[in-house]
Amino acid sequence: MHEQPFPVIDLEATGKNILRLRQAKGLTVRDMQGYFRFEEPRAIYKWQSGQSLPTVDNLLALSRLLEVSMEEILVSKPISVTFGSREESRDPVSFLGRICSAVCFPARIPAFMKAVTGMRVLCFLSG
Secondary structure, three states, rough: EEEEEEEEHHEEEHHHHHHHHHHOOOOOOOHHHHOOOOOOHHHHHHHHOOOEEEEHHHHHHHHHHHOOOOOHOOOEEEEEEEOOHHHHHOOOOHHHHHHHHHHHHHHHHHHEEEEEEOOOOEEEOOO
């Protein structure tokens, strides 16, 4: 068995970072809403509270708006993943559940794990 740190995005810390960067640029939520052409500011509030992340396209646009790299917006945290154990082949749902619990909110785990076929996982996040 081999233990390896695996980087995941820390939603809450990333949200706080988006809020901090927005304020540092002197932008309001309404300013960002106009930039992204959102009808409502709900998505921006979700980003800032760590409830969701911008799509990759919106993350790129956000980095340009804030004049920082995408990596400077995202905050990661490592989780420990053990490779080479028989656990992955014996019980892939349990193994993936441990990873999902570190990556997403516990309430979203059932939505995250829609189907498991061997070690292939089809993941769908709502929202």
